[in-house]
Amino acid sequence: MPPNVLTAPYDTLAGEVLWAVVPPVNESGTSLVDPLAVGDAVVAAVTEIQGVAALPVNRTLAAMRGTGVERVVTPEQVRQLAEAMGVDGVVVTSITAWDPYDPPVIGITLALYARSGPMRAQAPVELDPKALASAASDADFLARSSFGSGPVAVSVEHLDARNHQTQMYVREFAQGRSDSASALNWRIYFASMELYTQFAAYHGVRRLLENEWMRTARAPAQ
Numbered sequence: 306m307p308p309n310v311l312t313a314p315y316d317t318l319a320g321e322v323l324w325a326v327v328p329p330v331n332e333s334g335t336s337l338v339d340p341l342a343v344g345d346a347v348v349a350a351v352t353e354i355q356g357v358a359a360l361p362v363n364r365t366l367a368a369m370r371g372t373g374v375e376r377v378v379t380p381e382q383v384r385q386l387a388e389a390m391g392v393d394g395v396v397v398t399s400i401t402a403w404d405p406y407d408p409p410v411i412g413i414t415l416a417l418y419a420r421s422g423p424m425r426a427q428a429p430v431e432l433d434p435k436a437l438a439s440a441a442s443d444a445d446f447l448a449r450s451s452f453g454s455g456p457v458a459v460s461v462e463h464l465d466a467r468n469h470q471t472q473m474y475v476r477e478f479a480q481g482r483s484d485s486a487s488a489l490n491w492r493i494y495f496a497s498m499e500l501y502t503q504f505a506a507y508h509g510v511r512r513l514l515e516n517e518w519m520r521t522a523r524a525p526a527q
Contacts, residue, residue, distance in 0.1 A: 313356035346506035408466035
């Protein structure tokens with residue numbers, strides 16, 4: 306059986322939506338975690354989404370250095386980063402729990418910020434003539450109106466391998482990805498923290514995408 310396929314809810318007639326993934330902040334309380342490796346796993350999970358592409362984490366790091374941003378903590382910093390990289394969305398990630406010993410535990414939070422048209426699902430902006438008159442230009446006004454003050458979708462996951470629901474998620478994720486004839490089968494994802502990180506990143510991105518589907522479904526038609 307092939308792996309599950311993730312599909313974006315966006316109109317991609319003009320091309321794929323492009324995301325950047327900010328290197329995760331380690332809030333787990335342990336130094337055992339490699340945030341960049343987790344960031345790479347999130348990028349890999351995003352690239353599995355049909356209709357979405359993602360830039361490598363090192364590109365995001367370079368853009369952060371270029372804009373003088375050490376840590377992305379405000380929507381304004383997200384906007385600066387998005388404009389510098391020319392992306393449609395920015396995923397800000399934090400690692401909230403990390404226990405690499407069997408059974409492993411990973412806590413991961415992802416927040417998706419939308420910058421440009423392909424990801425905006427709300428109704429067209431109703432322009433205020435007074436605001437337009439006082440703005441430097443119509444384009445400037447529209448640019449400021451197109452970026453929200455918070456994330457459009459959030460995923461908060463605590464994935465404890467002792468939890469039966471988590472085990473069901475892992476088993477589903479392993480379909481088409483693990484050797485069903487091996488002794489460990491899908492449980493191989495519990496035996497390797499690298500593999501468990503791949504699962505956790507995918508699961509977090511999947512939840513994020515599910516929230517995006519709900520958001521765009523609730524939004525008025527363009």
